[in-house]
Amino acid sequence: RTERDEIAPPLGLLSLARVAQHVGTSVAIEDLNLMYHIVPRLQTAFYETALERLLALSGDVYGFTSMAVDSHVALELARRLKSVRPDVRIVLGGPHFSSISKEVRERFSWVDNVISGEGERGFSALLGEKDLGNAGGELVGTDTYSLVQCAAYFKVNPTRTADFEVGRGCRYKCTFCYSPKFYEGVRNYSIEQIVERFAGLKKIGFERVFVVNDNLLNDREWALGLCRALEEARLGLTWSCYVTLPDLTEEVARRLGRAGCRQVFMGVDVVGRTSETTFHKRFLPRNVQFDRKLKALTDAGVRPTCGFILAPASHPASVDVDATLSAALEARLNGADVVINALSLYPGTAAYHPETPVAADPLQVQLLMDVPSIVEHNHLAGAVPHLFPFHSRYTSESEWREFMFFCHAAHTLVNSFPEAIQSVSSERSVRPSGLLREVSRMSGDLMRLLPAERRPAEQQAALELLTQAAPGDVSPSDPLKAGGAGDALPCQGIRQTSW
Structure with missing residues (x-):
């Protein structure tokens, strides 16, 4: 990534590291996202430099995670690693590789395993340990942060941000999203443990937390309880999160602000009957009081960002382009930042049709x-x-x-x-x-x-x-x-x- 304020220790890899430690395996984390900003040669000779760094780790198993946009980078780096060290096992994971796991194994011979879905239990099984006890799918503690260079993260990203999850999954089933298929239902973690982990992050030196869950408000009462607990703890951390518009109330907005939340992202995404039907998403009905909800956030000191999705002319959802743009204008005029995205069709999602x-x-x-x-x-x-x-x-x-x-x-x-x-x-x-x-x-x-x-x-x-x-x-x-x-x-x- 080129945006320094998004650089943070890789949460998913920290969780897998905890699993590896639980089964008695030594582990190292190489965050090329961080190193890209520290090692100048990565910007001019990425694959050669990255390969040198991975070989220096002398691992037996190399696991790669990526998002869809940079999945080819992980694949190419894995290919080069396998060509030099054919004895190593190459493992891929994450939402995108999970959704295309069968084709990846068939088409890219250097890939030995693709872990589908949430990675902890699959990775444990791969390492030969079936019983994870409390190590699988639980909150990531601060013990594995010793595997990453926190001081280097703070230097690259002065906001001192840590990614963190307080639960997993989303109760909505939007057809363009990975979440319904990737996560094993919806669950939230213990509020007491979350506050304890927040305190641990503060002790390490983090000042801001990005809560990566798809929807903090899966359970609104639980979310209000979390806000109350964070407010009472007075940890001195600020944080940001994803919320859903139908579940956002003025009370939730007030509680978010009092708990230290300073920014929320809301995927309004689509507006209009055809789009709402196509994507199984209706977040902006006429009675939603969009402007009041945005005002409640800004009054509470929480900066809202609203995301919207546009579709090309040949896609059925394109008929609603003006309804979507009008909602985006309303959001902007009511104090929100606005992000306009092009519709992407992810393999494995309900919106993706293989015959296209x-x-x-x-x-x-x-x-x-x-x-x-x-x-x-x-x-x-x-x-x-x-x-x-x-x-x-498409x-x-x-x-x-x-x-x-x-x-x-x-x-x-x-x-x-x-x-x-x-x-x-x-x-x-x-x-x-x-x-x-x-x-x-x-x-x-x-x-x-x-x-x-x-x-x-x-x-x-x-x-x-x-x-x-x-x-x-x-x-x-x-x-x-x-x-x-x-x-x-x-x-x-x-x-x-x-x-």
Whole structure:
């Protein structure tokens, strides 16, 4: 990852390390996500340098975890390792590899095992121990943090953030999401243990906690109890989490703020009857009082970020693009940050249909995501594009290109000109999608521009168009110039990691 404020010790690997220790196996963690920011040679000769580091560990079993967007990196690194040390066992895990486990074993001969679902018990069985006792699927304590260089994490990420889970699973069954298939139901951990672990993280030196659960509010009463316990503990930690809009109340918002929560992410995702039916998700019915919920969060000192998903023209959900954009504008005007994502079809999810033609295409990862160049280039996608949803397309090349540029413009303009777009749309009866398509056309081929030039080009085109449509003071509310990157959507949760 290139975003330093997302660098944190790899929670999943820490949990597996605990399992390995439980069965009497020595273990080491190599976090290439962290090392990318410390070892300059990883940025210029990634595979060669990473391979040297892995060989130096002299392991018998090498386990790799990754997200979908960088799964090819893990596969290629594993291939190189196996070619030098054919005696080692290569094991892959995580939600994406779990969903494509059969094809991975069939197509990539250097992979010995793929652990499906939650990894603790499968990894224990692989190491030869069936009975995990309390080591499998329990809270990760602070004992395994001795395996990682906390001081190095603090240097790379001055926010001193730790990833942490307070439970697993999500009670919703959105068809585009891995969670319903990956997790073994829904469960929350002991509130007393969570507070104890938070205190342990504070003692190590962490100052912020990112609660990685898909939905903190699976059980609202339990979540309120957790907030009360954290408020009473007064640990001096701030934290952030994922919440679901239907379960968010004004009381929950107040409790979150008092407990130290400073940011929440809400996947509103889709709005409109067709989309809601297609994706089994209806988080924004007319009576949901969206604005009041957002205000309750901001009043409590909690910064909301709302995510929305757009679909290409040939997908049934595309008919609801204006309803989705209108909701995104409302969120922005009520104090939320907004993330616009393109619909990705993950293998193994209910939204994925194997018969859908898929072709290799790197445009999404090049234009919409902020990742290192090593992640952009996927030489495996040409042969099996359906295994790599961020390096492929499921529409024609021309439609996909137009859709990618539209998503890029939507993210820029919803965050920069929400009031002007909403005003022109309502007063001139112009659909938001029509305005965005015209801005996208006026901006030209974004791939001909440097990354830092893309959003300013869209903003300039929007200024010209909106000034013509509504003469007066039209200025961006958020220039989107943080860090000068300008081109990429936040890519949450990516961990380019090897263990």
